[in-house]
Amino acid sequence: MRPSHLVPIVGLTFGLMALAPLARGDNQPDTKQPPQQPAPKQPAAKMTAGADAKQSPPVNLPITRVVMFSAGVAYFHREGDVTGDGRLDLRFDEGDVNDLLKSLVLTDKDGGKVRAVTYDNRMPLDITLKGFAVDVTENPTMGQLMHQVRGEKVEVADKTGVVTVGQIVSVERPAVPATGPDPGEILNLLTEDGLQTVELKQLKKIKLVRPELQAEFKKALEMLASARGDNKKAVSVVFSGNGKRKVAVGYVNEAPLWKPSYRLSVDEKGATRVQGWATIENTTDEDWTNVKVGLVAGRPMSFQMDLYDPLFVPRPMVEPDLFASLRPPMYQGGLNPTANMGGVAMGNATGNPTNVAGGFGGGGFGGGVVGIQGGQVGQVGQIGNLGGQFGLQGGFTGHYGTYPQRVPRPNLRTLYGDRLTYSEYVNRLRGNPTPVENDRPPMTTVKDPLDKRAGALAVADGALGDMFEYTIDEPITLAKQKSALVPLVNEAVESSRVSIFNAATLAKHPLLGLKLVNKTKLHLAQGPVTVFDGGTFAGDARLPDIKPGETRLVSYAIDLGTEVVAEPSETKRTLLTVAVADGKLVMRAGLKRVTTYQIRNRNPQDRTVIVEHPKHSGWKLVTPAKADDQTRSFYRFDSVVKAGALVTLEVTEESPAVDVYGLTETSRDALLRYASLKEAKPAVREVFTKLIELREKVDEAQKGIADEQELLKEIADDQDRIRKNIERTPKESEAFKRYLKKFDDQETEIEKRRARLKELKVELAKHEKALKDFAGTVKAE
Template sequence: MSKAKWLLWAAPVAGAVGLGVCVDQWLSAAGEAKQDLKPAVTLPISRVVLFNSGVGYFSRSGEVEGDARVDLTFPEGDVNDLLKSMVLEDFSTTGRVSAVSYDSREPIARTLSSFAINLTGSPTLAGILGQLRGERVEVAVSATAANQPGKLSGTIVGIEKQRVPAGTQVLDAEVLNLWCAEGLRAVKLGDVQTLRFSNPVIESEFRRALDVLALSHDSQKKAVSLHFAGDGRRRVQVGYVTEAPIWKTSYRLLLDAGNKEKPYLQGWAMVENPTDEDWAGVKMALVSGRPISFKMDLYNPLYVNRPTVEPELFASLRPVTYSGGFKDSNGLAYNGPADAKAAKPMIAAAPAAPPGSGGFGGGGFGGPGGGPESRMRLADTDEKRDAADRKRYANDFGRELASKMNQGVVGNAATSGALGDFFQYTIDHPVTLPRQKSALLPIVGKEVEGARVSIYNPAVQAKHPLLGLRFKNTSGAHLNQGPVTVFEGSVYAGDTRVLDVQPNEERLVSYAIDLGTEVDPTAGAGKQQITRVKAVKGIVHTVTQVTEEKTYRIANRSATDRTVLIEHPNRTAQQVKLVDTPKPVDDTPEVLRFQAPVAAGRTTTFTVKEQRDVATTIALSNGAEDQIRYFLSLNEATPALKKKLAEALQIKDGWDGAARELRQVQEELRRLTADQDRIRKNLRETPREAEVYATYLKKLSDQEKEIDALTAKEKQHTAAEFAARKKYEDYLANISD
């Protein structure tokens, strides 16, 4: 069967030209105003698909005859999702979707400013009358007003403030100036009791503005009307996605007290009906997956600020004189804007609709493309489609839409492909759920494979392991995350929690403390051993193997055998490897799980031995003699490296000898310099005619000659020491092995 379909993501295009028009005018323009003459048809909810991403898909279906109208109401917060996702279908070859109309939401300030009297911002009486200058009004003043008749009729001239006496004071008062038959009158607004507009158009505008204000207070519900055109009775359907509470799951896990039967898993889904109507016999499906969903404001009219261009004013022309100007490529003088492109009108293209913006209309719910069972279809599963008709309809719809869009940019009308990895729970029987009520629906009830274990993690419980179960999801269903209540036989055993579990995936759950088993972890002494020494251009690289041990002493004081799973920190990312240790049964990013069976009343130990290599680098320098002797003493150093290090020590000895000779010369120079200071001091204190004076002079002269010789020698030894040190440093910098 072929069908007529309208995807509501095209509604903003139609809304751009007709959202401000009333429904009667819109349908009249389409030649279908007769639809409003018939009572509205009710389409009950027939299918509900809930996602655990915060949205729900709702489908309404039923029969209509001839031209029909379906009226729906939605909370204002759901209108954006409705405009984004609604899909309409008419399953008859003679029927079609005519139009969709909904309450417009013009910004209240913009709507009020469109009336002759602008009530934006709660204006005062003076502010209202100030907008109506030139309009005729009838005014009734209070009987206490001096020199004023009871009623006045005149034209509003304006509002002014005057200083008027009030007893012993003079106060500011607002005064209405009227042009009456007898002349200009001033009426204090405080004396005005009633005021009526003589112009019926102004009065109508005022009433309409008040109606808009009143309607803006009731913004909880918005009306949406669906119009179908055709002949005879036929089936129609509407589907849409709106915000909905996520469905939740809880499980019961029944363990056999004698450990002879397989564990039995029972799962329940908790769903809510947040709508304002009852669900009576609806088909329900629960999808375990997280499709991407977002909100977009499609309901509020959007306006673009446009520049205001002042018209050019021309004075009378004077005699024109011309001067030479630049020429364009055609040889014509051009004195316009510097950039010719600036003179062209800029037309903004319609924004491109994102791929798949048809929501569930293409390749999804009821779209023309097929898909896996995990993708929901809009039509019931018993509806058979004709592939050729669907393809022909899609082509015709695409051409019609492109024509309406005036060659604008639009998204694909149908997009097929699986998004995400969904799993669907289809409730076998129709669901009846009153409005604003919740329900528990069974979704899983099967035996699963499982084995009891005791799980020990010192970070969770330092002394005792936790009673748990290693189970395999053999239920054939994806298990959504949720709490699990565990029973042993008919006795409550504890609570636990499980994350999402795929079919045939294994998972651990723990539900109580195993008081009959005790674990005592003890860290071993460990050891360190250098395993490799290598030199590269004066840098010595060493690798030290660090071995660590941890022993878990397990005591089973219960009357049954235990299988203990030891959770040991996983440090493989730190290049730590296991040695002389059984392979773990589980390898997770956080822990390694080792299995240790312990008989009843017995004690056993389990040792985890780990090794890691620690690399260090030491740069050999001219003060690295102790380091060189240390590396020479290592058995791990190669003979070639030891030979080069020994040669380095010999070169170091040569440098040390040159340095010693230099220090000796420098020491002798310091001694002679100090002795000369002593002699000069004595000369200053000794008379020239004394015999010892001449002795001091001769000794001072001899020392000067000796100092000259030592100075020359110091230069030689300094050069020799520098050459020896450079030779040593260069040798160290080039040691490689």
């Protein structure tokens, strides 16, 4: 039985207590409470769970630095002073706890130390509330609450002031009388004078005599109140030490991307200035006051991992060793008559112990105490006529009543779901991800985020490798759920006006743009650019990532005064060499194509037009000999076009082509054609002459075989006709004799043809071998 507490609630002071399964009397309240979900017992604290956290005084560590990344996370740094022991209480969204557990960094300087960090578990509120001795999950009635604390001593006072002290025996609801008022629920108490019945609706106060339950019941109500409309989880950090010390807390949480945007201003003389701003949002529930903000551009790897939910390791089930027990023998009665007077002889005369087939079978113990329906004990036994058999079958069964009961608390695995399967556990040990885990790329090593920084408007940080951090010089004050624009850069850069033509972007006109050179010492992260030319809006562009000293193109409008016509030519093929080697004919050729760009400038100003010509795998640039610039996908050619002028740009490309043919499979006509090629040198022509000679012999043998096979087919068809005529012609007639003689002559002809066919096949094999041997060994080019 759990300790009871004294708790005031809604004008009534009463104590509540959770019991083990209780037996119920015949009369019970008819009010029903939904079945309660099992829950493990757990400490119930609003902000912290450890004793140290309760005893340590709270401290305030404001956010002093925020570093926002382009990977969807931000690093938050808190710093302040603590004297002696101190406790920092924080609250986080449930979805942010995994990031917190993965990244939390704590520092207590000057000899201090950090104790364990405590945090709320993931269990829903209703399951957490069921872990208390008093269950207030389903808004229980007074009778239901009294039923939960049966056996507790209470002090009750009715509306007239009469005080009664006794132990709660039961709560019942009698039938409503046909006449008279409804008495409602009745509280039965065991007092020093005996049993006493009290109507709950007549009571003004109920007080538990035992006070221990009060604190736990109060905690349950406080948790119920604090969690209303709040999905936050409490985290407490306890610092321990002597004297005044500097402490710091850092962690990574999900945060919106910071978004850079730029303004490019070009005056009439071409002087260009870039002004960059960053959009940041404070989506936390805490105001930022004088916070140092850092903005990191790059692609740091970031992933999520579930460290919040408990994982259970599967263990093998080992069956206990079973050993057959020796059955006790049943001994026969003696032959002495006096020995049989005191007992009953069981078994047969031979005393065979195998006839002893007795056993005990038990069938399940269970049942609720309240509403128990007669546990049944059944026994079936028989003593056979000297059969030596004794059987016992029994079981205890019971059923729950209808009154609500406290359900036994399950183990943690029931609450948190299935454990890992054995294969998942083995994969985890081997370092392989389970199907629900994300692939883990190697982590990027970055500078210690706790290091302090100082800088101007935006300061470069080379220690971050491929990432780049802007550290804003002035501290920022930003209220929660507010956004701000902060300055990144405001410096002069180099630029020149150009027109950029790419047929895949726009087939007729180039785009007005700028060739921008980053002369600042800052990495310019990609973002939108608003271009102002001569003090007025000229267009919008997109700026890629630009490192210091790097040159990039940006386009912001269509150059309607310039027109470009791209005319690709047909691909021409030119045979270069003919060679023979290893039984193959190798013909090397060159492919050539020319693309012509006609550029007409109708503007009153001169134009520098950059033509982007696509690259193709396997093709080499011939003219111009070198591109002015090139990317992974394009050649870039610069053409200066005077006002009103027409300029033609020809781009020539070549690609090698190789055709390979088998010499033994090449026909005589093809060999004759190859031998007449002007690209074939005399040595190659001699090889072709020999190949033609050998091919003709092979072709002649193949033709002879085909002719013989055709003649044999004709004779076979004629024999079939003669055979049918012989079957229909009388044997005494002259026609029969003539058919028979012709059939015999054809048989002789068939034998000759078959012999000739055999000779031709031998010749063909000889000629094919000669052709193959020659083709496989000859080389010429």
